[in-house]
Amino acid sequence: MLEKIKKAGFEAYFVGGSVRDALLGKAIHDIDIACSSYPAETKNIFPRTIDIGIEHGTVLVLENGHEYEVTTFRTEDVYVDYRRPSRVSFVRSLEEDLKRRDFTINAFALDEESYVIDKFNGLEDLKNKILRAVGEPSERFKEDALRIMRGLRFSACLNFTIEEKTFSAMQDHAELLEKISVERSFIELDKLLQAPFWKQGIRYLMLSHAYQYLPFLQDSLIKWEKMLADLPEDFVFSSSEQAWGAVLLYLGIDKTAPFLKKWKTSNDFQKTVEKMLAIYKLRQERKADKADVYRYGLHLMLLVEELRQAQGLTVDFERIKTIHANLTIHHKHEIVIKGRDLMAELQLKPGPELGKLLNQIEEHLVAGHLVNERTAILDFVRKELEA
Template identity: 30%
Template sequence: MPDARSTAVALAKRLTDEGHIAYFAGGCVRDRLLGKAPKDYDIATSAIPEEVIRIFPGANEVGAHFGVVIAKSHGHHVEIATFRTDGSYRDGRRPETVSFSSPEEDSQRRDFTINGLFENPQTGEVIDFVGGKADLDACVLRAIGDPAARFSEDSLRLMRAVRFAVTLGFEIEPATWAAMCGHAAGLARISPERIRDEFSRMIVLPKRARALELLVDSGLIHHFLPEVLELIGCDQPPEWHPEGDVFTHTKIMLTMLADDAPLELCLAVLLHDIAKPPTRTLDGDRIRFSGHDALGATMAEEILRRMRYPNDVIESVSFMVSRHMQFMNVQQMRVAKLKRFMAVPTFPMELELHRVDCASSNGFTENLEFVKAKQVEFAAEPLIPSPLVTGRDLISLGLQPGPVFRDLLESVQTEQLEGRLTGREQALAWVKERI
């Protein structure tokens, strides 16, 4: 089966054979010049949508207003868009009108110079009307034309600028940066879902801490996650946090996560201390944050719900935030409680959160090492084995479902987890004694 590039080259050739201009456009050109394998290919063409559909029967016209058609070949989907010029962007999201145009005009409507490049698929020649090649060589992110106009047209470009700068390791050109800072309030016109999607792509990047810094320094984060700003300057007990304030601590933790850390873990790290500012008190000379884990879980849920995250992500993150302080007690936990603590689906992520929490501050590893040793010790059987006694057994003994019923089942499980009850008959006899 042809790969994505070969497929896209063949589609472009069919357009040129029909007398049309057909160039690769945008990210696939940028990535090839950076030595990366493009994930997909987009084609920009002089053919209007009706002609594209005639040339590729069965293609889907997904954006008639914008002249965008999806052609399918050998399992690959290639977006084919007619060269166009955009009209006014009154809502800060999309143009009200478009008109079909030339490659030069089409390049001018795009966001950043590195995304405004074209490539002749047949020869590999790069067509550059916007200076994108020089900016790629210089590792600079620059808006095309007037930066303020580009960000006013589509305010989501503010978030995309941060993501591209962090993903590519580029510096943001001064005029572009100034326009980002000056137009940060434009995010108010963007739906929470679109902001969430861009933020999610940033927070899982290896350089996620730099993304956070750029969002803060530009003022963008004020418009979708202002609670993070309260972490700046929130000082902590130096004996436990010699690294500095809560914001510094959080950034260091984000840096210490693995490059492929899952979204839920990255969000939990970002929000694990989100309630320290509102819970900060002074007990003499001692700084305390009593209850910041419980309040933090509530705040994390509110924040993620506001950003329209899925329920499963919200539940996992808020649960991890609620438990992140419990690791200090693992060595004092009874076996049953420890096994229940370790048995939850989020525990591997919680363990990593605890690792970077300590490594970024006091360097305390005893609890981490204790839990890892227990993981080895408990590995021979499930942490929560099949119950020795069920509710049906209790009903057959004459008990009615209720609080006592539930407590008795939990007590049996505790004895089982502690190793004091090992068989069904023994467990039933234990229950009968207590009835």
């Protein structure tokens, strides 16, 4: 990739998080390339490209079965909404491009010979596990307030300490988060909660007062502190749903849907978290039975047990797994007889009575009182109809 761009007479470097992760020995996901070629020039170099952000200088290049985001070196004008620049100017200078990056550990450039270009002492910060804004911190956060949430997330993911001046600027500009789209803030907080050092990220969230400017989190300090105190330091959430279920639990949110809708989450996500909280509530009252395991599924049941274990409560991992393994059916689609079969065999008509019979069949199969065989189910229905 880099060689092709350079052969065409331009500069090109790997930049951003992929360089940072490579230096840290972490797995690399998205690979970003910055170059001195303008978008039209980049498109002339590669036969297969897609305009994904052409106004910002970004072209998606399809090469050798991979996708690469290739962006022209650029500078940015005044930010009008604390998120997007009023204008982007393409430049031929790598240093001018790197100046607009958020943190020093994200402002590296890597050439084709694996030489690291470090204009802001990011290698030293990487070595010392310090998160420091590029240039003047206040300017970086006024340009893009989401960088505050990104900083908290990086701290949680990397176990980095936020440099004093950078953190002070986060505190000073935390109120600007109200101007950021909820979807963007959710993505960062979601990643923070699932990070290995999420507790550190939450502590910074509290100390920066950023939580005060996020949906439904105002005046929640004591509740966050309770969550941090209850869960072990080495506990890591297994999924996004488990993490947000715990947040709702500790925040004392009774109505799950309005809270998660405010955070612009999907309906499926809301339903999953609601189910987790329902499981948690029933487990506070009693042990799970066959009907519970069938209704909610093994995965969610075990996620709740993990949370209970972290809280020091009694758990039933093996019992729940055994119940699930011994269920006659795990989903209604597995039932060998459908409504149309009952109508054909027993001359039943569509309606409430048929629906009631199908529910009875399902309940008896789950309870283990009926085998999932055609003859057995038909005999059961005949007896119900005669009763």
